[in-house]
Amino acid sequence: EVQLVESGGGLVQPGRSLRLSCAASGFTFDDYAMHWVRQAPGKGLEWVSGISWNSGSIGYADSVKGRFTISRDNAKNSLYLQMNSLRAEDTALYYCAKDMESVVISGVFDYWGQGTLVTVSS
Amino acid sequence: DIQMTQSPSSLSASVGDRVTITCRASQGISNYLAWYQQKPGKVPKLLIYAASTLQSGVPSRFSGSGSGTDFTLTISSLQPEDVATYYCQKYNSAPRITFGPGTKVDIK
Numbered sequence: 001e002v003q004l005v006e007s008g009g010g011l012v013q014p015g016r017s018l019r020l021s022c023a024a025s026g027f028t029f030d031d032y033a034m035h036w037v038r039q040a041p042g043k044g045l046e047w048v049s050g051i052s053w054n055s056g057s058i059g060y061a062d063s064v065k066g067r068f069t070i071s072r073d074n075a076k077n078s079l080y081l082q083m084n085s086l087r088a089e090d091t092a093l094y095y096c097a098k099d100m101e102s103v104v105i106s107g108v109f110d111y112w113g114q115g116t117l118v119t120v121s122s
Numbered sequence: 123d124i125q126m127t128q129s130p131s132s133l134s135a136s137v138g139d140r141v142t143i144t145c146r147a148s149q150g151i152s153n154y155l156a157w158y159q160q161k162p163g164k165v166p167k168l169l170i171y172a173a174s175t176l177q178s179g180v181p182s183r184f185s186g187s188g189s190g191t192d193f194t195l196t197i198s199s200l201q202p203e204d205v206a207t208y209y210c211q212k213y214n215s216a217p218r219i220t221f222g223p224g225t226k227v228d229i230k
Contacts, residue, residue: 045211061218
């Protein structure tokens, strides 16, 4: 059974940093691209960032480019999102999502974690 | 950047009704279009990808069609468990991905 478990969310002041983690199990982690998707309270889905299986291809939404960094550790079956210079508008539930294709980034998400809540407020 | 729009933003229909949701891309995206269902308080679920391919385990009352700029998600016979917000998503320029704003479906 595929499982994605996010952690690391919490309350943080504007301008500070936070690192999210996603622990993956139930599939061959290093075969698949992975993504972060967020959802502000009462709002729609927003793709944040994606990373290929070997970290060779990485993409960011314009809203986070230059502030967020995605990474992965295939030996630990883990995905990360380093978030710097946080703003109030970054407040959201952050989901880890598995890409449905192996090796390439398809951009289709077949499994999602339960999410971790990030609140940016003074 | 290619923008995604959905219509209607919300709808209310009776059990058994045929429901159609439209998604439009500001530029052609071939068939790089997926649909997700998010029930209240739940995690999004993949319904359809490649515009019309049903994800494994998804009931056959869901179907998708379209190519280029105009796409539709159809629920052939609305069920109470279909109450959810439905999002389209373009992925022609992966890893850069864009979701539509969502369509909320309720039971009348």
